[in-house]
Amino acid sequence: MSNISDIIEKHLKQILQSKGKNVIEIKRSEIAEQFQCVPSQINYVINTRFTVEKGYIVESKRGGGGYIRIMRIIHQDQSELIDEIIAMINPTVTQQASLDVLERLLEQDIITEREAKIMLSAIGRNTLAFQLPLRDEVRSRVLTAMLHTLKYLNK
Template sequence: MRNISDIIEQHLKQILETAGKDVVDIKRSELAEEFQCVPSQINYVIKTRFTMEKGYSVESKRGGGGYIRIKRVKHQDKAELIDDIIGMINPTVSQQAAVDVLERLLEEELVTQREANIMLSAIKRETIAFQLPVRDEVRARLLSSMLATLKYLNK
């Protein structure tokens, strides 16, 4: 059974998809009421499921007429996307942010599930058995190298 966070995430993604737009404005309180949850649950979903690593930009306006705007980031080509990701993950990247990047690569069909699994096995904390912050630096270098290879294989 899916949890409320998964349901809210799918709902927001569906709104983006069915609207045919790359931007959606939502009111946190209205969405919380619709799903009968606390507004902080909406914040949690947006903060963890709609990140730059996953290809989203989020902005908010507070106050009575406030809203949260979720924007799907689009790139002109795959090379530009890879360059942006490399810039985003350097000089360090956490394991969760790296996993988010791999999910995005899957969504963008830049890698297969098998390739993503291989990449994940190389960058997980059990493989890179160093103390922080060295582990996150090594992970960023490994992932950047893999992404650079992908960039040139996709040309």
């Protein structure tokens, strides 16, 4: 059974797809009312499920006519996307941010589910048994090396 955050995320992604656009504007209070939850739940979903690492830019305007704008980042080619991710994850990357990056690569069909699992096992905190901040630095280097390989294999 899905939790409310998963349901709200799925709903917002469906709106993005159904509009045929890469931008939607929503009112936090309307979505909260629709799902019978508190508005802070909507904030939580947007702040954790629509991140730059996952390929989204979020803008918000507070007040009576306020809105939340969610924009899907679209790249001309895979090489451009990989370059952007490499820049984003250097010089360090957290476990959660690296998971978000792998999820984005999966959604963009740049890697398979099997490849994502292999990559995750290589950059996970159990494998990289170092103290922070060294662990995040090593994770960044390993993930960057994998991304460079993907970039040049896809050309």
